[in-house]
Amino acid sequence: MPPKRYVALLAGCFFLSIGSVPAQPIELDFQDVTLRDALVAFGDLQGVDLVYSERLVQGYRVSCQYRGVDLAGAIRCILGDTPISAQRLRRRQYVLTPVPVEPQPGLVGMIRGFVSDAHSGERLPGANIYLADIRFGTSTNEAGYFAISRLPRAAYATRVSFMGYGTLDTMLVADADSTVDLQLGHEAIVQETQVVEAPQTEPFAVEPGIMRVPTGMLQRLPGAPGESDLLHSLRWLPGVQRAGASASGLVIRGSAPDQILYLLDGAPIYHPWHAFSIVSTFQSEAFKDVRLYRGSFPAEYGGRLSAVLDAELKDGHRDEIAGSAAVGIVSGRLLVEAPLNEKTSIMVAVRRSYLDRIVGTVQPVRSGGVADTMRTGYYFLDVTSKVTWRPTSQQRLSLSVYGGRDAFDLRLPFDITLNFTSILSLRDWLRPSELFFEVDTHWDNYVANARYQYLFSDRLFLTAGLYWSNYIAAESIYIQPVVSSSVTSRYRVNLHDSGLKLDVDYYPSLTHQIRAGVRAVGRRFRSTLSAHIQRTPGSVDVMDQDSRLLALEVVGYVQDTWQPTATLQVQPGLRASILSGGSRLMLDPRLGVRYDAGTVVLRGAAGAQVQYVHRIRDRYSFLYDLVSARWVPASGMLDPSRSLSASLGAAISPMLGMTVSLDAFWHTANGILLPIDETRDKDGLEGPGIELGTLLGQYTRGRARAYGLEFMARARSGAWQYWLSYAAGRSESRTPELLDRSYRPARYDVPQSLQWALLREVQTFTVSVSAVWRSGYPITVPVARYAVQDPLDDVPQRYLHRPVVNNGRLPDFFRLGVMASYWFRFRSYKVTVQAQVYNITNRRNVIGRVYDPSTSGPVGVENRFGFPLIPLIEIKVEL
Template structure:
């Protein structure tokens, strides 16, 4: 054997060095003559019965171990060596499909999958058909709509956000609330997308229900960390929701009637296999049912909300497709009081409007483009109108009117283009750019009087701030070896407001390393920025929360998050286990200063009412799920800490965030009793919310008192726990099917804390006043029933 240094010495001779160079080029994998010819297969994967594009379908070549998944529009592209191949196409809830061919040319191939309605196909997985141990993505969970519909629901109303609250790392704001508090973040730090369009307020009925009608949805994915570079603008999570596209084959419908609301969904082809539509509507009728029991003398009060979803898609050609989708929803609480002299009307209303126009184009067999034009608006308004009748000095009847309207809104126009490029099975590259024009009106007040005082202004304080947000990104899912795979990306974001330009360079990276056939280790880091803030007075999703921009005085929010975890599969991949630990540091958070609130917020004076600070959250999440068989479900546990520090609050000392929750447990079980009967149950437990209470009260004189508040969020409410049960019975009919759903919310009637109220009294024994905090609970045991129809 020639010693190593001797071999190096041989290459000092020019002839030998030239020979070595020629040999290297001949054997190099990049040399054309050394490479095996490769060809690309691309196309769409759709539901055979409806023509709906399927998201996240796995396409896998067992012979080489290479594979890919469909994107958010059902498109895939895979490049393989020239050979006889057998592709396996698999997706949750569908029969597996095998495609065999001798690949010797580029090929366009669409796949149509047949639905399999067995319950065992209903599951929650890490990233759809990509095995949890193989994906680079962590802190990501996709929730099938079928799973959501089988779980117990408050008043029988199926709710996407309440299902997400059952996952580790995700907390609810309180009893019945749909607010999402992800890894110590606040609700405004969640990027909620409906067909790629931001939704700024996702709550109905003051937070008890979400705005998402499950009958109109196709896919739900939550990302808690390790954010891909294609997402930007929020610190804590991304909730990406896609609407159905509409049945391309035949007309069909779905309707349901519940205790407080009814809904209907219709879909079908406008032209078979060419264009389709879907429309879905929902409305509550609490106000209609209660109206006969009210009269104007005692006051008439009411509340309702509605949703309306619509979508049309059109195939321009085999390579081009257009989508037009829209959503509108509104909540209104109103009251009216009449007597002989005074008519008093009031209302509080809030709602969203979103719309999106998307153009998909297959540029070539490896490059897919999506261009997205969107508009979104969120607004709340408060109004009061008083009409008074009286007789003047001459005995004549006169009428005076006074009205006050206060409203606030945020509007966005956005243009975004994204590209998916798959040069080989070792690379999945995404890149694109986005521009958003924000328009903020934190407060606008309008006053009208029939007989105004001299010099009084009837229209006051209309304000508007424009902000321009932009971002460019690139990311690549790189298979370095069979054991190591990395997703690396970079996002450059900017925000221009009030002649001030902020910019943020945001590296994102996540990786997985396969330890053995069952275990894999994962890690991620992401820097994120947020150029808008939500000013809130409480944890309840009130419409008085104000959206405001970063300004010259108020800086954008920033966060750095790292996560480490391991995953394991058990019992032939029927059970998946994951453990993740995370640490997140947040800067430039804002809160109202002591004693400030939204009242009187006009023009830009809100900037003088806030203070800026920092936040930290860290914890460990445990998640085990069983996804095959008649019994499916999961167990989630979170151990977490969340703290805040503001120089002008709590004496500058660090304090627990209101939703700092040490322990959070969720158990979800679904069991198929018979082919047509499914029973489900959920049990949740959480450490009580942190609250600020007065530690002492001092009397000054006869009427005035001073409270000693002490440290912020020093006290804890009682722990929260609850059991919900449901039973779903399906009956086949000649025209379709019916589903009877029975559910019990809070089955063992736990009196959970909603808030604490101070009750004052007097102790006659010692002659001293008393004060005690009393727990107020909201929902006792609540049975409900709903009936749905499919035709």
């Protein structure tokens, strides 16, 4: 600061010090000083609290001479010609704000920009931007970009928010040429002292049916088996269930698991599960945004009937190396994010189970000089990586890769005494043998996805993508139970998708935001089986089968997010698709409506969906489809299935930090594949084979319907967080081709379910308690017993009469869990120790039931039980 001006400032301060006494005259004399220095001096010496942001006062120099007793007048003098005004909040406290730019008639401007994470620089898709003055809201696209066109040129009080981040309140000016970069942190930020009055309900859900998953909070609830697991977190949402304790994946609103589309950076992933569906392939920490659409979804999504889970991988930290490593009971994982240079960042996440490493995969066996080997090995592994290159602020190219594998390798010499109650004495069981059982099976998912995003102009955003997704299941079996008998079987099935995507976001005006795109997907299905069953040297059956299918799907869509008034938002859309093989053009209209009534937000959605792939499984032979299912694309021999959905809901915020929502839904599907014989399951080596026509012969076309209510309440008060979700509904199906005229409970029909959780976070400790209660799954209960004698039998055989499928229900399911975590600093690392007890009451939930008619007395009942109490621990280190 030049000496002359410094003197002037000191002189001013002197006068101020005199004037600091109430009612005393205030004398100011600033000459060409920075506004910030003048304000600091004035505030310090006059005892006035001035609230302002650094950004607001930066760059201004002021001169001021004032003599009087009016504080406001003195401040006005300091502010001079700057576009800043002062407002009195309370006695001796003033807030400085920009002078609102008056709308200039005939001139329009635009607000556009990106929303990103203040710490890592990650662009945030789905962030909400709300202009409070005109009650207009929009959200960012998958590149974190937003644009609001044809606004009257003015400054607008704006709130920016995104789940898991603090809000940002700021002023944005609609002008001709600037693009803003809005950064969100984990604490609320107020810029330019602009406190925005925005709705407290789930922020401005512009897309119908969407549910953003608060993975951060859900991860801290007990339930997942010691894993950082995104799909397990979804179970806390109303209407979302696990299909079973250890099988088949998720069920949403009672629909079959194959009716959910899982997208990883926009590319489909077919079987996102490890460990017989106990653990999902989605590591929560690798994702920056997770959106779940249930029932009705926007026109850009399609290909499944009931739900879409769209998960967006992190780009990687742009400024520094960050990462975490964790070890749990089941697996260990590592996540690293780093900038490669100024324009490029990378994220790599790796996870692997290690039970096989602890127990060992090979057990040498020796006896009497003869050597043999027992192999026992199971592991899962997944690697997720994304590289993002930003050559300019308008362009971004990303390449994401996912590879996941489950492998099960088992070779048992049969000359053993199996005693699984003594698991620690494996070696004692074994002796060399010429009889053995050997199985080697694996199922893999591989996804590679390249995506280019380009801000073509302020109003036009282009996203182009190319992806490749491959699902493989392979099972090899060699069994020799008698020296002269054996079975050798090699089976492999894969579905290979190659897709091209092009999406365009166009922002023509304030009230319209148009999104359109095209997709072309080629699906290649192949299934091979080579089996050799030797019963005796002279009795050999050979099966060599090869089944192939090619299908091309072309899709186009357009949707408009239209806001005719400040309170009403309508999102009409149309999706058109066609499949090779003579399928007709499918038109799926979509509609979403949102009405903001001030205290309550009403939302509704309706739409038609089509599904071009089906999951089926052989129900006869152990030689194929043993641990995996197959995805078969629709084609000339297999029609797609269709559905109609509608939902209506309301969300309110009765108090700060609390959100309550209630939704009603209705869903009907046609052309879904249902087993002809629900009771049949694998029981032999022989089966009808893998030819598609033969396998499809085990299924019939069915119809399904579902309806229900979903309630959810979330609250946060200080250190406490509460979560309550409740769903009531029915899911039913019928098979008209089997003359099944009335609907019956579907396999995953759950009339009622309730989940609640309580979480308390105090400094470094977090404790949570949660509970799940739901109706039991349907089962087929016999109603009578009878006997019939076959002409080749000596005595009658007893049977159970089961006239109606799914006429009964298993007992209610209940599970209580607790989790506690503590974190501390060790050097520069943050170490978190997390312990949980799964099913702390050790409740024996019945997950299956078998009736035995052969008993001489009353019919016997055998129950199968779910997981008992399981203590779990995880240690996580973050850089």
